Amino acid sequence: MTSTTPPDVAARVEALIPRFRLTRLLNQDQAGRRISLLGTIDSQPGVLVAERAAFATDDDHLSSFSTSLIGIKNLGANDIYAWFLASTALDEDQPPDLKLNLIYPCTDKHVKKYSAQGLRVVTETPEIYAKYIRPYMQQQRVQGRLNWVFNIIEGRTEQEDVIYREHGEEGFLLLPDLNWDRKTIPSLHLLGLVERRDIWSVRDLKRSHITWIKHMRDKLLDSTVKIYPNLDKDQLKLYVHYQPTYYHFHIHIVHVALEAGNTQATGKALGLDNIISQLENLQGDDNAGMDDVSLTYHLGEASDIWEKIYLPLKEGGKVEI
Structure with missing residues (x-):
């Protein structure tokens, strides 16, 4: 996404994020995909809202998506269905940030259900x-x-x-x-x-x-x-x-x-x-x-x-x- 913010303003506000110091969690919504945090920057209060960005959908990213995941942990399996937690982070100590469902082998009905x-x-x-x-x-x-x-x-x-x-x-x-x-x-x-x-x-x-x-x-x-x-x-x-x-x-x-x-x-x-x-x-x-x-x-x-x-x-x- 291209920014329309003037470069000097962009540089100034980007530098604020690393200085954010957490006070407490205010809210977690969107089924855990968005959090609202209260904190301070240079002793002044601020609210930081973080939401997981959309997945990249270009062929290069999608082709390597499954092989880029780490820490895959199965939560259950039944017949053709299995579900997992996994992480896109490079640090295996980080908590999983993805919930995966696998249907294998799938049917045409499954393909239709999950298609736009x-x-x-x-x-x-x-x-x-x-x-x-x-x-x-x-x-x-x-x-x-x-x-x-x-x-x-x-x-x-x-x-x-x-x-x-x-x-x-x-x-x-x-x-x-x-x-x-x-x-x-x-x-x-x-x-x-x-x-x-x-x-x-x-x-x-x-x-x-x-x-x-x-x-x-x-x-x-x-x-x-x-x-x-x-x-x-x-x-x-x-x-x-x-x-x-x-x-x-x-x-x-x-x-x-x-x-x-x-x-x-x-x-x-x-x-x-x-x-x-x-x-x-x-x-x-x-x-x-x-x-x-x-x-x-x-x-x-x-x-x-x-x-x-x-x-x-x-x-x-x-x-x-």
């Missing part, structure tokens, strides 16, 4: 869900894309990470989400996985499940503040995704200070308490459920659901799942 793409807002009616979306979900489930979930549920992987667990037909477990670095509390992100396999998404929840959902909510909150005692329950928010990344019902538990990106945005995240309230106010008996309502959400233009279902519906073409 436009977004579209769609409204999924009960009819669209029953005729197109539910069969698509079934197709995805039989392709083995839930192996990593079943590895956890069946006790083959990540058992040392399980924070809380209840077994049985209405069993569930709590563990860190693979996108969390396991230490930065303001960016805390945990995952509640249900053991039962008949609930694929929020669409399968019915009035008859209300007591169970409330029990899960309470236990997930209790367990989180027990293992992280500096947290209070009202510092946590619980939500589910629709459409979810994978079709096995799960609940996200995050610190309320975690800055909302696309995964927490309206049109992607549904608050758990709002879902409970919606179920309680549905007309009908205990079989009334979330498959009876319309849901509006956004999709990437490269996603299968947009390309195979909503785009053909928009253009009056034939839907082929």
Whole structure:
């Protein structure tokens, strides 16, 4: 980035930074990527805000990116997924400054998910869900894309990470989400996985499940503040995704200070308490459920659901799942 500051002014202010003496940390936000520091320069108070710069995206830097990392430490591995901490610093004594996720071998679906793409807002009616979306979900489930979930549920992987667990037909477990670095509390992100396999998404929840959902909510909150005692329950928010990344019902538990990106945005995240309230106010008996309502959400233009279902519906073409 080219500076427009006159050279003499630039030299004067650049010389201030090495003279900054820390008094205390004021804040840490952007999921730990930005810090605000209070300090002094020549006995005068000053605030220094430091934010990690954007990654260089030229071919030379990207080609050498993976080989330039040091201190790579694995945090966990399950099926095709693995996650790590690593450092770009030359000093191995410096704390890691990168969180890495590796998907290997990946599929075309992963490539689409992580590619830059436009977004579209769609409204999924009960009819669209029953005729197109539910069969698509079934197709995805039989392709083995839930192996990593079943590895956890069946006790083959990540058992040392399980924070809380209840077994049985209405069993569930709590563990860190693979996108969390396991230490930065303001960016805390945990995952509640249900053991039962008949609930694929929020669409399968019915009035008859209300007591169970409330029990899960309470236990997930209790367990989180027990293992992280500096947290209070009202510092946590619980939500589910629709459409979810994978079709096995799960609940996200995050610190309320975690800055909302696309995964927490309206049109992607549904608050758990709002879902409970919606179920309680549905007309009908205990079989009334979330498959009876319309849901509006956004999709990437490269996603299968947009390309195979909503785009053909928009253009009056034939839907082929």
